[in-house]
Amino acid sequence: MSSDYKPRRIVVAGGGTAGWMAAAALAKTMGDAIELTLVESDAIGTVGVGEATIPPLIAFNKLLGINEAEFMRETQATFKLGIEFENWKVEGEKYFHSFGSTGRDHWSAGFQHFWGEGLQRGHTQSYDDYCLELLAAYAGKFAHLPENRLNYAFHLNATAYATFLRRIAEAAGATRVEGKIAQVELDAEKGNIAAIRLEDGQRLEGDLFVDCTGFRALLIEGALHVGYDDWTHHLPCDSAIAVQTELAGPPLPYTRAIAHDAGWQWRIPLQHRGGNGIVYCSRYLSKDAAQDRLMSTLEGKPISEPRAIPFTTGARRKQWHRNCIAIGLSSGFLEPLESTSIHLIQRAVIRLLRMMPAGEVSERDVAEFNDQQLTDMVQVRDFLILHYKATERSDSPFWRQCATMDIPDSLTQKIELFRETGRVFRKNEELFVENSWVQVMLGQGIMPRAFHPVAKKMSDDELALFLKTLRENVARTVASLPDHHAYVAQYCGAKAAQAA
Numbered sequence: 135m136s137s138d139y140k141p142r143r144i145v146v147a148g149g150g151t152a153g154w155m156a157a158a159a160l161a162k163t164m165g166d167a168i169e170l171t172l173v174e175s176d177a178i179g180t181v182g183v184g185e186a187t188i189p190p191l192i193a194f195n196k197l198l199g200i201n202e203a204e205f206m207r208e209t210q211a212t213f214k215l216g217i218e219f220e221n222w223k224v225e226g227e228k229y230f231h232s233f234g235s236t237g238r239d240h241w242s243a244g245f246q247h248f249w250g251e252g253l254q255r256g257h258t259q260s261y262d263d264y265c266l267e268l269l270a271a272y273a274g275k276f277a278h279l280p281e282n283r284l285n286y287a288f289h290l291n292a293t294a295y296a297t298f299l300r301r302i303a304e305a306a307g308a309t310r311v312e313g314k315i316a317q318v319e320l321d322a323e324k325g326n327i328a329a330i331r332l333e334d335g336q337r338l339e340g341d342l343f344v345d346c347t348g349f350r351a352l353l354i355e356g357a358l359h360v361g362y363d364d365w366t367h368h369l370p371c372d373s374a375i376a377v378q379t380e381l382a383g384p385p386l387p388y389t390r391a392i393a394h395d396a397g398w399q400w401r402i403p404l405q406h407r408g409g410n411g412i413v414y415c416s417r418y419l420s421k422d423a424a425q426d427r428l429m430s431t432l433e434g435k436p437i438s439e440p441r442a443i444p445f446t447t448g449a450r451r452k453q454w455h456r457n458c459i460a461i462g463l464s465s466g467f468l469e470p471l472e473s474t475s476i477h478l479i480q481r482a483v484i485r486l487l488r489m490m491p492a493g494e495v496s497e498r499d500v501a502e503f504n505d506q507q508l509t510d511m512v513q514v515r516d517f518l519i520l521h522y523k524a525t526e527r528s529d530s531p532f533w534r535q536c537a538t539m540d541i542p543d544s545l546t547q548k549i550e551l552f553r554e555t556g557r558v559f560r561k562n563e564e565l566f567v568e569n570s571w572v573q574v575m576l577g578q579g580i581m582p583r584a585f586h587p588v589a590k591k592m593s594d595d596e597l598a599l600f601l602k603t604l605r606e607n608v609a610r611t612v613a614s615l616p617d618h619h620a621y622v623a624q625y626c627g628a629k630a631a632q633a634a
Contacts, residue, residue, distance in 0.1 A: 152462025229577025
């Protein structure tokens with residue numbers, strides 16, 4: 135480092151998962167090139183219910199040099215192979231959105247085209263029978279396989295994950311300051327944030343500020359007033375209630391998302407407890423009724439008080455403005471239906487690292503960051519809307535509203551392209567891959583009218599052998615796997631869960 139280089143002074147406002155993910159990655163990656171301070175208050179709680187994750191978190195942990203077994207032990211984590219959706223298409227039916235792939239794709243067409251051709255020739259096997267992660271999840275099994283053949287994520291204690299990351303951040307040079315933010319001072323000349331003043335009088339100056347203050351968005355909105363785009367029209371749920379329970383049996387390697395007449399409920403199994411919650415639209419269900427429904431459907435004994443979380447789905451109009459970057463809930467909110475909250479934090483942190491300014495903030499960087507972040511959120515938004523729009527439920531005002539609501543043109547194109555041709559195309563490094571869209575659209579009842587003609591080139595015997603070989607390979611692999619809860623205990627030193 136040149137002798138005249140001044141370290142960038144970065145101030146992270148707020149802790150929790152977002153704050154400490156940002157601090158750990160910045161401190162570990164940037165080293166002496168920055169002076170990093172994180173300010174948080176023990177008196178302010180965090181939402182802390184983002185307990186289900188998706189596979190990209192594995193790469194983030196590797197970036198930080200985290201030992202996976204230690205991470206799982208410290209966060210009471212279990213493995214997650216996907217999400218089961220119950221009652222979304224119609225009451226009494228379920229489907230599974232798994233990680234990884236289904237069957238084997240051809241360069242010209244996804245596996246769904248060969249499976250669909252099989253249906254037209256009289257084959258009756260479910261699309262599910264060709265997915266390793268799905269069948270392993272339902273069998274309650276897991277193991278790390280060679281060549282990463284079993285794709286997974288984690289269920290984890292988000293509060294414990296923040297504590298775990300704090301140790302990493304502080305060991306890499308980050309400084310934590312305890313205190314509540316009383317005032318955000320702006321530079322009179324440029325309108326940048328100059329400093330944060332705390333209630334005890336401390337003044338924290340910085341060159342770059344990362345707003346991780348949650349729904350309050352004290353910097354990006356409270357001080358800089360960037361505005362917020364409300365997406366409630368497309369995603370009408372606006373409230374959640376969360377509660378923790380004792381485990382009622384061995385933790386399953388998947389999340390459950392159970393639809394009800396005004397929203398849905400989640401069940402997330404950790405090593406030592408269960409995470410439970412209800413998401414609902416307050417137009418159709420009162421807070422008291424939602425809490426009663428949640429508490430009456432728990433599978434284990436409650437070990438925490440129910441906690442209400444009101445929210446407005448949407449995104450900040452700018453997530454980087456002047457010298458302030460919003461990360462986490464301060465940047466916007468999408469309900470946790472597909473476990474994307476921690477992932478969107480991770481994407482923003484990595485994006486910031488790639489665009490870290492060396493001197494003055496580049497407006498080109500800011501514009502690119504905002505465009506990429508909004509693209510991420512819009513793509514996730516569309517995927518979530520799909521679950522509500524593509525329903526055959528008409529048993530309540532909520533579901534009738536969802537079935538008849540207008541949807542973005544981008545989603546209409548995805549749905550109709552699949553309905554007419556069986557095709558899905560992934561754009562701009564979007565999070566959800568072709569197989570994710572296929573599983574959810576099939577699960578919600580959207581069946582293609584036609585499939586790619588390349589599948590017709592196979593003779594009846596060739597197609598039958600191809601499909602049979604894939605099914606047998608999946609079944610054979612699943613049969614060889616150990617039980618999930620026993621594997622977790624052996625892998626990270628946790629106690630095996632008690633059998634129900």
